[in-house]
Amino acid sequence: MAAGRFFDDARAQWHHPDFRRGARDMAGITLGISAWGLVTGVAMIKSGLSVGLALLMTLIVFAGSSQLAALPLIASGAPMWVLWATAFCVNLRFVIFSAQWHLYFGNLPRVRRLMIGYFAADLNYVAFLNRFPQARPDPRQEPYFWGGVAANWPAWQIPSVIGILLADRIPTEWGLGFAGVLALLGLSYSLLKDRNSWVSAGVAGCAAVAAYALPLRLNIVVAIAAAVAAGLLLEKWLPEKEAAA
């Protein structure tokens, strides 16, 4: 009974027009996501993981940056709690993003929130907030979200599995992973809508470089904090209209 309703729900989401829109908005960057997935798959094998464990890792962990951070720790035999603490810190940006997810999906049943949370990768978050900048629930949001996941998940997982299986034959020294960076670059440019977004993005970039020496990719958290502060200060002291005049 419950399962039947679950599939009815899933079918309703699938047929919703915003499901397609969510998938389409993600489609432009899937090439970059795939390049990154491929490189991550290769990296897992090169670090010494067995094929079975590498497949397990990509299929259930589903978080590239935390996987890459974990590989040297696994290879050097670090204690399990160090591995988990590292994964948590590398994922701290998601904790920040989740406060916003609550504004949109906080009223859904808990199982649905758990599923949304698990699949809410960086690019799903970016595309979603671009589509729904106003933080209030809307029936189009869930199908849009799942449409994005339907594009993002296979675009990451299929190349990642290929990378695991063909690790020895894929030339990583050409810097293919850079395609992932270029995808993010194009996506960022599409989000630069006004002066404050340019300035806050610039602040984030500089802060990320300046704080690069911090462990566990905490420079990303520092950069987000700096960009939020910069954006708010600009809004307060130098509102857009006055700046234009």
Place this chain on the structure above:
Amino acid sequence: MSEWETGLAIVGMALVTLITRGFFLYPEREVPLPAWLKQGLRYAPLAALAAVIVPEVVMSQGRLIGTWQDARLFATAAATVYYFSRRGILGTIVTGTAVMLTLRIGLNW
């Protein structure tokens, strides 16, 4: 770590993914965020992207790169020109990657 211990560690990492991605989404009650912070978090998505991209372009092995003969700089410049003249993300990726591969393989940069 033995094979099964590593497996357990990986399962734990999957739980970390689940927990962190929905950290404030799972509790029933909304986290009482101050209004200014809600407003300010609008800048977070772009900031997170910039924070990943910029070091990937201008740093290697934890330092700013000291030479202009780096394929990444030219790939980024080409991708930027493409984006602002044509506006497609796919073309941006293809253009940048083409420049990257040409310089890497052709000039060994």
